[in-house]
Amino acid sequence: MVSHLPEKQKTYQLKLPSQSDNLALIRDMVSKIATQVGFDNDESSKIELAVDEACTNVIRHAYPQSPGQVIDVLIKVDANKLMITVSDKGKGFNPDTVKVSDLAESIRAGRRGGLGLRLIKTLMDKVDFQIQPGTKNQVKMVKYFS
Amino acid sequence: MVSHLPEKQKTYQLKLPSQSDNLALIRDMVSKIATQVGFDNDESSKIELAVDEACTNVIRHAYPQSPGQVIDVLIKVDANKLMITVSDKGKGFNPDTVKVSDLAESIRAGRRGGLGLRLIKTLMDKVDFQIQPGTKNQVKMVKYFS
Amino acid sequence: MEGFEVNKRDNDNVAILNLKGYLDAHTAPDLESAFQQLIDTKSYNIVVNFADLSYISSAGLGVFMGFIEDIRKNGGDIKLSSMKPKIYRVFDLLGFPTLYDILDEEEKAVAKFKDAGEQS
Amino acid sequence: MEGFEVNKRDNDNVAILNLKGYLDAHTAPDLESAFQQLIDTKSYNIVVNFADLSYISSAGLGVFMGFIEDIRKNGGDIKLSSMKPKIYRVFDLLGFPTLYDILDEEEKAVAKFKDAGEQS
Numbered sequence: 001m002v003s004h005l006p007e008k009q010k011t012y013q014l015k016l017p018s019q020s021d022n023l024a025l026i027r028d029m030v031s032k033i034a035t036q037v038g039f040d041n042d043e044s045s046k047i048e049l050a051v052d053e054a055c056t057n058v059i060r061h062a063y064p065q066s067p068g069q070v071i072d073v074l075i076k077v078d079a080n081k082l083m084i085t086v087s088d089k090g091k092g093f094n095p096d097t098v099k100v101s102d103l104a105e106s107i108r109a110g111r112r113g114g115l116g117l118r119l120i121k122t123l124m125d126k127v128d129f130q131i132q133p134g135t136k137n138q139v140k141m142v143k144y145f146s
Numbered sequence: 147m148v149s150h151l152p153e154k155q156k157t158y159q160l161k162l163p164s165q166s167d168n169l170a171l172i173r174d175m176v177s178k179i180a181t182q183v184g185f186d187n188d189e190s191s192k193i194e195l196a197v198d199e200a201c202t203n204v205i206r207h208a209y210p211q212s213p214g215q216v217i218d219v220l221i222k223v224d225a226n227k228l229m230i231t232v233s234d235k236g237k238g239f240n241p242d243t244v245k246v247s248d249l250a251e252s253i254r255a256g257r258r259g260g261l262g263l264r265l266i267k268t269l270m271d272k273v274d275f276q277i278q279p280g281t282k283n284q285v286k287m288v289k290y291f292s
Numbered sequence: 293m294e295g296f297e298v299n300k301r302d303n304d305n306v307a308i309l310n311l312k313g314y315l316d317a318h319t320a321p322d323l324e325s326a327f328q329q330l331i332d333t334k335s336y337n338i339v340v341n342f343a344d345l346s347y348i349s350s351a352g353l354g355v356f357m358g359f360i361e362d363i364r365k366n367g368g369d370i371k372l373s374s375m376k377p378k379i380y381r382v383f384d385l386l387g388f389p390t391l392y393d394i395l396d397e398e399e400k401a402v403a404k405f406k407d408a409g410e411q412s
Numbered sequence: 413m414e415g416f417e418v419n420k421r422d423n424d425n426v427a428i429l430n431l432k433g434y435l436d437a438h439t440a441p442d443l444e445s446a447f448q449q450l451i452d453t454k455s456y457n458i459v460v461n462f463a464d465l466s467y468i469s470s471a472g473l474g475v476f477m478g479f480i481e482d483i484r485k486n487g488g489d490i491k492l493s494s495m496k497p498k499i500y501r502v503f504d505l506l507g508f509p510t511l512y513d514i515l516d517e518e519e520k521a522v523a524k525f526k527d528a529g530e531q532s
C-alpha cells in the first residue's frame with residue numbers, strides 16, 4: 001500500500017467531453033495519480049490546479065461553437081518526473097502573443113481572465129505548447145520529483 | 147449543478163496500467179461518471195463493482211507474464227443507457243467454456259475464484275464478450291436508466 | 293461528489309458570503325449570481341468567508357476581478373477572509389494581496405467596514 | 413485515497429478481525445496474511461467484523477473461500493458480522509449466506525462460538 005517512485009514509464013490517459021461538469025472528475029483523477037506515484041499533497045494540488053486551468057481553457061476557448069468535444073489528458077510518469085499533456089482539436093491560439101496582463105491592468109480593463117496560463121507556468125516546472133489549429137493543440141506540463 | 151440525463155451520446159475513456167493499485171482509481175472514476183449522468187447510489191455501486199471485476203480479470207489473467215500492460219475502460223452514455231467496455235490485448239479466454247462453478251463446489255475444490263463473471267452478469271443488464279487473443283479482448287456491459 | 297454552495301448572511305450593513313466546496317469554471321456562475329444580487333440590492337459592503345472552501349481555480353478568482361471596480365466605485369469593497377493556506381496560495385501567486393484586503397478572520401474583515409463607517 | 417486496514421483483537425478464545433476501508437484485488441493479500449497468521453497460531457475461532465468496511469469485490473470474497481475448509485477441518489469457523497447493506501448484497505448475490513454464518517452484531521457471532529464451546 002506504500003507508494004514507490006515508479007521504475008519504468010507508466011501511462012494514464014483520460015478522454016472526456018469538454019464540459020465544465022467534468023472538471024471535478026479530471027482533478028480527482030489527476031490528484032490521485034500524482035499522489036499514488038509519490039508526490040506529496042502540496043505538489044499534487046499544484047499539478048491538479050495546473051491541469052484544471054488547461055482543461056478550463058479547452059472548455060472555454062478551444063471549441064467556442066460546440067461544447068462537448070473531446071478533452072484529452074495524457075499522463076506519463078517515469079523515475080524522475082510526471083508529464084501531463086492536455087490536448088484539444090479546437091481553434092488553437094498563439095501562446096507567444098496571448099496577452100499575459102498583470103492583475104491591476106486586467107481589473108482596470110474590465111477583464112476577468114488572463115490568469116490561467118500564468119498559473120500554469122508558475123505551478124509547473126516546465127510548460128511547452130504545440131499548436132496545430134483544428135488538428136492538435138497541446139499544452140505539455142512537467143513536474144519533477146523533488 | 148443538478149444532473150440531467152444526457153441528450154446525446156457522451157464518451158469517456160480511461161487507459162491505465164494493469165496494476166491492482168489502479169483499481170481504486172478506476173472505481174472512483176466510474177462511480178462518479180455513473181452518478182453524474184443520473185444513476186442513483188445503488189445503481190452506481192453495481193456498475194462500479196462490475197467494472198472492478200472486469201478490470202481485476204485483466205490484471206490477473208490477461209497478461210500473466212507481464213504486469214503493467216494497458217487496461218482500457220470506455221464508457222458511452224446515451225439517453226437510455228450506460229455502456230462500459232473493458233478491453234485488454236492479452237491472452238484472451240473462451241467465455242462459453244469458462245467454468246462458472248457454484249460457491250459450494252468451488253470451496254470443495256479449493257478454488258477461491260470463479261465469482262467475477264457471475265457477479266458481472268448479475269449486476270449488469272446485458273453482458274457481451276468479444277475475444278481476439280493478443281489483439282483485443284472486450285467485455286461489454288450495459289446498464290439501462292430505470 | 294462535493295459541490296459548491298454560497299450562503300448569504302448579514303451583519304448590520306455588511307453582507308457576508310460563505311463559500312463552501314469547490315469553486316471552478318463549473319461553479320463560478322453561482323458565485324456571480326450571488327454578487328449580482330448584492331449589487332442589485334445596492335449591498336456594496338461585502339465580506340467573503342472562505343473557511344469552508346476547499347478548492348479554487350482562476351475561474352473563481354475571475355469573479356472577484358469582475359465585480360471589484362463596480363463595487364468600489366459605489367463606495368463599497370469586497371474583503372476576503374478565513375482562507376485555508378492552499379486557497380490563499382492561489383490568490384497570492386496571482387498578486388491579489390496587493391489589491392484586495394485579505395484577513396485571517398471574518399470579524400476583522402467586518403470590523404474594517406465598521407471602522408471606516410465611524411471615521412466618515 | 414482511502415486504504416485498507418485489518419486489526420486483530422481477542423475475546424477469550426475467539427480472534428476478531430476488524431476490516432476497514434476497501435477490500436479488492438489490491439488489498440486482499442493483506443487480509444490473507446492476517447488469516448495465515450491466525451492459522452499459524454492455531455486460532456481457528458474467527459469473527460470478522462465488517463462494520464468499517466466500505467467496499468468489497470470478489471477478490472475479497474475469495475479470501476474467505478480459501479481458508480474456510482482448512483479452518484473447519486480444525487474444528488473452527490469464520491463467522492462474519494456487522495456488514496453494511498451494500499457489502500451484504502455482494503455476499504448474498506454469490507450465495508455465501510447458505511455456507512457462512514453472517515450475523516448482524518459481533519457479539520452474536522462471538523456468542524455462537526461460546527455456546528458451541530459450552531455444549532461440547
Ligand SMILES: Nc1ncnc2c1ncn2[C@@H]1O[C@H](COP(=O)(O)OP(=O)(O)O)[C@@H](O)[C@H]1O
Nearest residue numbers: 057058061062092093098113114115116117118
Ligand atoms: N486550449 C485553448 N484553445 C484556444 N485558445 C486558448 C486555449 N488555451 C488558452 N487559450 C487562449 O489563451 C488566452 C489566455 O488564457 P488564460 O491565461 O487561461 O486566461 P483566460 O482563459 O482567463 O482568458 C485565452 O483567453 C485564449 O484566447
Ligand SMILES: Nc1ncnc2c1ncn2[C@@H]1O[C@H](COP(=O)(O)OP(=O)(O)O)[C@@H](O)[C@H]1O
Nearest residue numbers: 203204207208238239244259260261262263264
Ligand atoms: N480479461 C481476461 N483475460 C483472460 N482471461 C480471463 C479474462 N477475464 C476472465 N478470464 C478467465 O475467466 C475465468 C473466470 O473469471 P472470474 O469469473 O472473474 O473468476 P476468477 O477471476 O476468480 O477466476 C478466469 O479464471 C480466467 O481464466
